[in-house]
Amino acid sequence: xxxxLLTSLYLFLGTSVYAQxxxxxxxxxxxxxxxxxxxxxxxxxxxxxxxxYPDERFLGxxxxxxxxxxxxxxxxxxxxxxxxxxxxxxxxxxxxxxxxRFLRFKQDNLDITVGNFYEQFGSGMIFRSYExxxxxxxxAMDGVRIKANPVKxxxxxxxxxxxxxxFEKSPGLVRGIDAEYNLTEFLPRLxxxxxxxxxxxxYLSKYQRSNDPFLILPENVxxxxxxxxxxxxxxxxxxxxxFKANDPGADNGYIYKxxxxxxxxxxxxxxxxxxxxxxxxIDNMSFRSDRNxxxxxxxxxxxxxxxxxxxxxxxxLYQYATQINGEEGGQVEANYKFKRKTKIGxxxxxxxxxxxxxxxxxxxxxxxxxNDTLKVLQGYYSDPMRRGQIPYFHDFNVKITKKLNKxxxxxLSYLNLFYNxxxxxxxxxxxxxxxxxxxxxxxxxxxxxxxxxxKLKSKxxxxxxxxxxxxxxxxxxxxxxxxxYSIAPHWFFSIQDIxxxxxxxxxxxxxxxxxxxxxxxxxxxxxxxxxxxxxxxxCVGGVCRVVPPSNGVSFSLTSSx
Amino acid sequence: xxxxxxxCLSIGFISGAFTQCDVIDQPFNGNTIDTTSTTQQRNVLxxxxxxxRCKNCPKASKKIEELVTAFGSDRIIGLAIHAGPGxxxxxxxxxxxDFTTLGGKQIQNFFxxxxxPVGMVxxxxxxxxxxxxxxxxxxxxTLSSEAMDSTLRIALTASASVSAGSLNIAVEGYPQLxxxxxxxxVALVKxxxxxxxxxxxxxxxxxxxxxNNVLRDFITDPWGxxxxxxxxxxxxxxTSSFNMAWNSAWIKxxxxxxxxxxxxxxxxxxxxxxxxxx
Numbered sequence: 001x002x003x004x005l006l007t008s009l010y011l012f013l014g015t016s017v018y019a020q021x022x023x024x025x026x027x028x029x030x031x032x033x034x035x036x037x038x039x040x041x042x043x044x045x046x047x048x049x050x051x052x053y054p055d056e057r058f059l060g061x062x063x064x065x066x067x068x069x070x071x072x073x074x075x076x077x078x079x080x081x082x083x084x085x086x087x088x089x090x091x092x093x094x095x096x097x098x099x100x101r102f103l104r105f106k107q108d109n110l111d112i113t114v115g116n117f118y119e120q121f122g123s124g125m126i127f128r129s130y131e132x133x134x135x136x137x138x139x140a141m142d143g144v145r146i147k148a149n150p151v152k153x154x155x156x157x158x159x160x161x162x163x164x165x166x167f168e169k170s171p172g173l174v175r176g177i178d179a180e181y182n183l184t185e186f187l188p189r190l191x192x193x194x195x196x197x198x199x200x201x202x203y204l205s206k207y208q209r210s211n212d213p214f215l216i217l218p219e220n221v222x223x224x225x226x227x228x229x230x231x232x233x234x235x236x237x238x239x240x241x242x243f244k245a246n247d248p249g250a251d252n253g254y255i256y257k258x259x260x261x262x263x264x265x266x267x268x269x270x271x272x273x274x275x276x277x278x279x280x281x282i283d284n285m286s287f288r289s290d291r292n293x294x295x296x297x298x299x300x301x302x303x304x305x306x307x308x309x310x311x312x313x314x315x316x317l318y319q320y321a322t323q324i325n326g327e328e329g330g331q332v333e334a335n336y337k338f339k340r341k342t343k344i345g346x347x348x349x350x351x352x353x354x355x356x357x358x359x360x361x362x363x364x365x366x367x368x369x370x371n372d373t374l375k376v377l378q379g380y381y382s383d384p385m386r387r388g389q390i391p392y393f394h395d396f397n398v399k400i401t402k403k404l405n406k407x408x409x410x411x412l413s414y415l416n417l418f419y420n421x422x423x424x425x426x427x428x429x430x431x432x433x434x435x436x437x438x439x440x441x442x443x444x445x446x447x448x449x450x451x452x453x454x455k456l457k458s459k460x461x462x463x464x465x466x467x468x469x470x471x472x473x474x475x476x477x478x479x480x481x482x483x484x485y486s487i488a489p490h491w492f493f494s495i496q497d498i499x500x501x502x503x504x505x506x507x508x509x510x511x512x513x514x515x516x517x518x519x520x521x522x523x524x525x526x527x528x529x530x531x532x533x534x535x536x537x538x539c540v541g542g543v544c545r546v547v548p549p550s551n552g553v554s555f556s557l558t559s560s561x
Numbered sequence: 562x563x564x565x566x567x568x569c570l571s572i573g574f575i576s577g578a579f580t581q582c583d584v585i586d587q588p589f590n591g592n593t594i595d596t597t598s599t600t601q602q603r604n605v606l607x608x609x610x611x612x613x614r615c616k617n618c619p620k621a622s623k624k625i626e627e628l629v630t631a632f633g634s635d636r637i638i639g640l641a642i643h644a645g646p647g648x649x650x651x652x653x654x655x656x657x658x659d660f661t662t663l664g665g666k667q668i669q670n671f672f673x674x675x676x677x678p679v680g681m682v683x684x685x686x687x688x689x690x691x692x693x694x695x696x697x698x699x700x701x702x703t704l705s706s707e708a709m710d711s712t713l714r715i716a717l718t719a720s721a722s723v724s725a726g727s728l729n730i731a732v733e734g735y736p737q738l739x740x741x742x743x744x745x746x747v748a749l750v751k752x753x754x755x756x757x758x759x760x761x762x763x764x765x766x767x768x769x770x771x772x773n774n775v776l777r778d779f780i781t782d783p784w785g786x787x788x789x790x791x792x793x794x795x796x797x798x799x800t801s802s803f804n805m806a807w808n809s810a811w812i813k814x815x816x817x818x819x820x821x822x823x824x825x826x827x828x829x830x831x832x833x834x835x836x837x838x839x
Contacts (some may be wrong), residue, residue, distance in 0.1 A: 051647035055670075091675055095690030167690045213631065213706045216590045222582030245582050250699040256588050292700035295676070377588045423763065426616070432763035437765050551835055 027070025032560035035062035038086055043551035045510050046532060052087060052548040059086045061093070063133075063222050065100075077101040079285030088547040089136040090296065092166035098165065100140055111147035116140045121178040123204035124244035124302030125261055126223040126287065129163065137296050140164040141174065153185030163289045163298050172289035176204030178288040196231045206289050206300060215254065215377075221247045222300070223259075223287060234270035239263065242285070242301075248377070249291035252284055252325055253429075255379030259284035263304065272337035280306045281328040283362055285381050304332045307357040307395055310415075313471040313498065314480055315447050317536045318419040320359060320393040326430070328388060329359035338460055348403035356396045380431075390433050394418045407455040415447040421474060445471035460487040470502070477502025492518035498534065510534075524559040580664040602636070603713040605705045606787075606821055606833040608681045609641050609698070609774070610669055612649030618759045621678035621698035622773065628705055634710060636757050638819060638835045639774040640751055643678045644669035653765055658757040664749070664783035683708045684823065687714050713737050714831050715789075715799075716742070721818035722839040728807045730780060732820050734788060734799035741792050744783030745825045748803050750777040750838075754815045777816070780805045788822055813838050 036205035037060030042053050060083050066077035078100035085093040118140060121127040131138045143161015150156065159179045180200035184191045202225045217483045225242035244259035261282035268275045282302075287301040304327050307320040335353040338345035364388035367378055396416045403409035421441040422428040433440055434448040454462045465482040482496035494536035498512040514531030535549045591701035607625055611618040627637035643650050652659050667753035672681065672694060679695050682704040686693035696704055719732040730748050752775050759770035781805045789799045807813075 049647045049651060052653070093694045094673055094692075097690065165691055168688075168693055182575060207581070211703045211706050212590075213702050214590065214627075215588050215702075216585050217588075218583035218585050219582045220581035246585055247586070250697050254699060256585055292697045294697055375589055377585065426764060428616075428764055429762075436763055436765065 007412040013497060014461075023381045025070070027073075028070055029052075029066065029068050030561065033062070033064040033068040033559045034556070036060065036086065036554070038377070038550070038552050038554035040087070040552040043532065043549075044533065046512075046551060048547040052550065054084075054087065055110070059084050061086055061089070062212075064410070072106040073104070073140050075101075075103045085136075087550050090166070092297070093136060095167060095505040097167055099116035099164065109149055110350055113145040114143075116142050117145045117159075117161075119145055119157065119550070120302070121157070122200055122225055122227045122240050123304055125177075125240055125263065125285070126202050126225045126244070126301050127159070127176050127204050128300075128302035129159075130302070135296065138164055139299055141175075142169060153182035155180045163300070165290070165298055170289040170293075172206045172208035172291075172298070174206050174289050174300060175205065176202065177240065177397055178202040183313075184491070194232050196229075198229045200227045201225065202227075204300070205223060208289065208291060215248070215317065217248060217291070221245055221287075233314045236265075236267045236269075238265050243313055244285060244287055247284075247287065247291070249286065249288060250294055251286035253290070253379060254377065255284075255378050256377045259287070261285045261303065263306075272339065274336075275332075275334045277330070277332045278306045280304075281362065282322075283326050283384070284379075285326075306392060308333075310398070312413075312447075312449055312451075312465065312467060313352070313413055313477055313482075313496075314418065314449075314467045315395075317469075317534075318417055318443060320357075320395070320419075321424060323359070323392065323423065326362040326364065326382070326388075327359050327392060328362050329354070329357065329392075331357035331457050346402065346404070348405075348409075351399075351401040353399045353401070354397070354487055356394070358394040359392040361392065361496050363388050364430050366431050366434075366435075367463045377396065388430075390420070390423070390430055390437075391418065392420045392423050409453050411449070411451040413447075413449040413451075415445075415449075417445045417447065419443040419445070441474075443471060446472070461488070465496075472502075475500055475503050475508070485529060490520055492516075492520070494518075500534070523561065525557070527556040529554045562634060574672040601713060601716040601832075603672045603709060603711055603817045603831075604636050604638060604685055604833050605632075605708045606638050606819070606830050607701055607705065608668070608684070609639060610644055610674065610677055610679050611641050612643055612645055613658065613660060613758060613770075613772070614651065614653075614676050614760045615645070616764055617650040618649075618678040618763050619679065619759060619761055619770070621701075624698040624701055625774065625822075628702060631668065632705070632709065634835070637705060638833050640749075640776055640819060641772065641774045642668060642776045646675055647764055648718060649677050655759075656758050658755075660757075660772070660775055662776055664779040667783050667785045683833075684828045687828050693710055714740060715822055717820060717832050718817065719748075719820045719834055719836045720839070721836050723807045723813060726807055726809075727804050728780070728818070728838065729802070729804045730818055730820070731802045732788075732800065734822060736789070736793045736795050736797050736799070738791060739794050740789065743791050743825050744789035744793070744822050744831070745782065745801070745822065746781065746801055746822050747785040747786035748780040748818060750780060750805075750811065751819055752776060752777050752811050754812075777808070777811055778805070780818070785823060785825070 006204045040054055042050060047053060063078055065078045065081045067074060077098050080099045080124045081096040082093040085091060100116040104113040117127045117213055127187055129139050129141045138182040140157060141161040141163060146158045148156045160175050162173055182200055183197040183199060184195060190197055191351045205220055205222040207220050210219050223242060223244040225240055227240035227555055241262045246256040247260055248254040248256050263280045266277040278411040282303055285303060288298045289300050300455060303322045303324060305320060305322050310316050333355040335351060338350040340347060340349045344350050363383050364380040366380045399411060399413040399415060401411050422433060450466045452464050456462055463484040467480040471477055478498055478500045480498040484494040486492045496514050500510055503509045512532040513533045514529060516527060516529040518525060518527045530553045532551045533549060536547045609621050609625060611621060628637040642665040644665040650661050674695055678698055680698060680701060682696055682701060684694055714737055716735045716737060717732060719730060719731045732746060753773040754777055755771055755772040757772055758766055758768045761767050788801055804811050816838045817835050818838060819835050821830045823830045
């Protein structure tokens, strides 16, 4: 660690340091390192009461991974340090320590890991252990994993352990098995007909002791899933169905209803045309290894989003987050590449993409406690054939990507968003909304984006973004301009400003400027930024966290070897 | 084939063989809770971090009421600490009352959370880098039940009265077994039946919401004062007395003094009692 800190200081002083894989004891040692920090400045414009201004003034956090490989053996560890955790990250990260360590070896068709590991069954509807560092999300398992390929085409995984809960472990145990079989290996006729067909199944159970004085809580809760994936030529179809037994917990209000979910996708791709259509319905599929967990803590499963994740700054303010207690929705996306030397395609071709996604509540017939004479605490009954009444989100967008000449290309996008703030920001439940629908906070917005990339001369590039979000809801309309100038391979300069010109509160019609400089040398990268960050929601894969407003100087150093 | 069986057995052993599922048809356990004991047992302090603009906070308050109804107000002692982000606890035209206290903010800062509602039950399982001391209100029944079942290490008696504008408290402690660490004692005033607006779970404002167990002020330092020095044995009697100026804005009949004894290093609360203000 000392060496890494010295290295970072060296880099900070403007001297570059190369890092490469190291040969050690006949094997290979790899690693990477990241250090982030921010010096916060008091800004009464974005934080009038100072509630987000940290007492520490400076917050910093970092980590380093070290992985050693030799033949069929590998091992590694990760050290993490939060002094203290930066604004917007989960406050559960307090202190420092080795949070991930594992040993892994392969022998006799077995792949065995002891210690920490990440794993996934199918799409993750009943089990996914993963890390999303930008969100501060990490539900790494600590236990044993065995993978096996006992016969051709059959892949089996077994896991046993407990999930990470910041610097501690979840109180619940997780045990599961997953099998996937490639039918094409078993039925050669399928292969000769051009089919690829996989089927799979998973079973998982969590255990958490209970000592509730009022309720008999299930200490063992099981979930199971089946899935299939078929491809033939330009077509591909995949579907997964999952079921979860009674699992009363904080998310669902301690109801004993079973949960279920289905996800299906159909895609077609040929001759420049691509179409993908997806459908999802989930009902009471919150699944945590601690029944009292909340936010992003100790989730056993992962419910993939069926909405598009935007990376542009203004649409990213209103991202959709999967509603684990129940939602239904779908997404259709089509793209077509107009060929070169056609009227629309021009000299280099033109790509046109259109996407529509929608999410809404599922049908819920709530059980009035006074009428629950059987005392079974089912909470509600849901008819999968009936549509829910509460719209959560929709996003319609079209995008044109075109290269005009060898030095200039651009993207032009239009988005129409609907965003139910009561559900997605305030976390209001369906029952509360149905009882008082007029109290919902809704947002409708139109967004226009123009992005260009200009090659000025060899190794010199200028990228610009112009974004306009028009709405009368929430914080009102905003405009943004960004310019990035890069000199490959070392330097990168960026300046941007978001102006919230339509804020209904005149005092809050603020500018959010941000300037950054990045220097890259080999596998190391140093970034320093100064500016304002407005409050927002940062989402990855349907999981989101709230980002508070801040102002200050931030830096980031990453390096790998 | 031998290898296939071996693999299946290995994986089945670690995952399938012990994998169970409990299907519950009748969730209510129907157990009657014995509240007739006259000897002092270990009581529970639930520190409920809350805010009048936190819409889920009334659910936590309701959970404390349920526990008090089930176990009695002498066994379950609620304390509503209004502390946390200003958008939950700050004042405005619609929410004019300022329930925050300096001591409450110190406690909240030290134990390190910024989301509401959240609580601590007897401050069990505290570590500087951990989060296990925090619990959601849905877990309070289990944690309270476990705390009440644990061994009482020190019994407490206390009296509180207001005289000539001064609140006077006298406390006695009786170790029930040998205690090999020092003890700190904390005393505070809380008030109930305060009518003031509260944001409700359905996102509406209840102008006539009744706030209970509101922390008004610490009589001692929030981290306590020395009460006993190690070692202590079961024949010892520990005494302390405190006083503070009585705030006339507090309604005496709705107020109570809460006294608790805690470990000075890990802050675990060994015993807590609540006495009326006479």
